[in-house]
Amino acid sequence: MASEPNLNERMRSLPKVDEVLRLIDLDASVRASVPDAAITDAVRASVQAMRERLLRGEDVDTSAQSTAREAAGRVRALARPSLRAVVNATGVVLHTNIGRSPLAAQAIDAVVDAARGYSTLEYSVSSMSRGSRHAHTESLICALTGAEAAMAVNNNAAATLMVLSEFAKGREAVVSRGELVEIGGSFRIPEIMATSGAEMVEVGATNKTHASDYERAITPNTAMLLKVHTSNYRIMGFSESVTAKDLVAVAREENARRAATGASDRVMVYEDLGSGSIVPPIAWRPDEEPTVGQSLGDGCDLVSFSGDKLLGGPQAGIIIGKKAYIDRLKKNPLARAMRLDKMTIAALEATLRLYLDGSAYESIPTLRMLNATPGEMAQRATSLAHAIEAHIPQGCAHVSVVEEAEKAGGGSLPTVEIPGAAVRVEYLRGRAADCERVMANGSGEPIIARTKHNCTLFDVRCLLPGDDETIACALAGYFESLE
Numbered sequence: 001m002a003s004e005p006n007l008n009e010r011m012r013s014l015p016k017v018d019e020v021l022r023l024i025d026l027d028a029s030v031r032a033s034v035p036d037a038a039i040t041d042a043v044r045a046s047v048q049a050m051r052e053r054l055l056r057g058e059d060v061d062t063s064a065q066s067t068a069r070e071a072a073g074r075v076r077a078l079a080r081p082s083l084r085a086v087v088n089a090t091g092v093v094l095h096t097n098i099g100r101s102p103l104a105a106q107a108i109d110a111v112v113d114a115a116r117g118y119s120t121l122e123y124s125v126s127s128m129s130r131g132s133r134h135a136h137t138e139s140l141i142c143a144l145t146g147a148e149a150a151m152a153v154n155n156n157a158a159a160t161l162m163v164l165s166e167f168a169k170g171r172e173a174v175v176s177r178g179e180l181v182e183i184g185g186s187f188r189i190p191e192i193m194a195t196s197g198a199e200m201v202e203v204g205a206t207n208k209t210h211a212s213d214y215e216r217a218i219t220p221n222t223a224m225l226l227k228v229h230t231s232n233y234r235i236m237g238f239s240e241s242v243t244a245k246d247l248v249a250v251a252r253e254e255n256a257r258r259a260a261t262g263a264s265d266r267v268m269v270y271e272d273l274g275s276g277s278i279v280p281p282i283a284w285r286p287d288e289e290p291t292v293g294q295s296l297g298d299g300c301d302l303v304s305f306s307g308d309k310l311l312g313g314p315q316a317g318i319i320i321g322k323k324a325y326i327d328r329l330k331k332n333p334l335a336r337a338m339r340l341d342k343m344t345i346a347a348l349e350a351t352l353r354l355y356l357d358g359s360a361y362e363s364i365p366t367l368r369m370l371n372a373t374p375g376e377m378a379q380r381a382t383s384l385a386h387a388i389e390a391h392i393p394q395g396c397a398h399v400s401v402v403e404e405a406e407k408a409g410g411g412s413l414p415t416v417e418i419p420g421a422a423v424r425v426e427y428l429r430g431r432a433a434d435c436e437r438v439m440a441n442g443s444g445e446p447i448i449a450r451t452k453h454n455c456t457l458f459d460v461r462c463l464l465p466g467d468d469e470t471i472a473c474a475l476a477g478y479f480e481s482l483e
């Protein structure tokens, strides 16, 4: 093989670790924030990466200088905080990739207090003995939803898994084919059901399921009728699904039959609501989504929903319903594995109190953003446009205010378009794609915006105080770098 000696030669030309270490160029602040051993490891990893690329037949610069540059990049990445704040200029309020709901100021204060010191997490001051971590949120959730009992766990996926596992493991759970949804890539109803040990019994067709489909599917081994909110999509046109109310009626009839034969177990109805909300999420469209209280009023035994979607709180899954069922869930070993930590409980309790005192629409950022009026949006877009024009050099871009229609995101309200506004930057110098790369990877807070026909759109719906300045400075930085 003719190329063999050549490859061997090139492998021998790989630089020595010591040699690269002498050349590596790092700021003092970076050098101070990582141990020497981590720098040596980064150099070794860089040499190894070069070796692998050579073996794959790639043409690589194996000089010590080039290896040192690559190793320095690794060290800088290690020294840089990974979870960082970003500016959300996408207009998508519940953007799963960038953290869904920003918390209300009251919730942030509660998190800080809980984090700083000790708390009544599992301590009852009245009895001066062990308390329950459920105590902080249960009565609030019940007061706000009309539920008999409630518990909060790590997220709604955990809630679904727990409910299925406790009540349908080794038994049948009936679900419509139109509701076997995937949410955010890693949560799929069939997979959650398989993990829980419940046997999934699919009924109906993708577009249509009737109450009689559930009736026919019920056997003596049926434990549950499951209803799943098709959060992130809707089947339009020739379609029909069975309401929770109808499922409750089907279960009631089956339970009467079972009681008549002396059987003690019953079929329960559980609804996974996805983005449940305590108040109508868009005040001017009050009938768009039933509230969780209304859903529970349909007679379901249990209902679950997320804490960080339309509720606007921290990541959590909230389960509400009949006390006998919630009591069983609290004793399930999964309850310990999926319990909330003190910071999340603090944020959730504080968020729920904002619903209790009636200030939710003003105080909870998610609700405030979803309900911003077109006039308010236009005004905010105008002030962002002015800030940008004041910062960027003359003649680089056309800056204008445009109307945009936005989505709630996070699998919520998929068919609702909310009128809004954005600032459009049309490039006279440079390119939208290059500018966005610089804004996402520059030295400042990363800015996530949208591109449309070589223009950047900065949607103002989700901007927070200070974001106008961040955007204007980042744009100015990009245009100045072209000079």
Ligand SMILES: *Cc1c(COP(=O)(O)O)cnc(C)c1O
Binding pocket: 155, 156, 157, 158, 160, 183, 187, 228, 229, 230, 231, 232, 272, 273, 274, 275, 305, 306, 307, 308, 316, 317, 410, 411
């Ligand atoms: C979002 C969603 C989930 C998952 O909730 P997380 O809180 O993200 O775990 C489950 N079911 C439905 C219908 C959803 O919309």
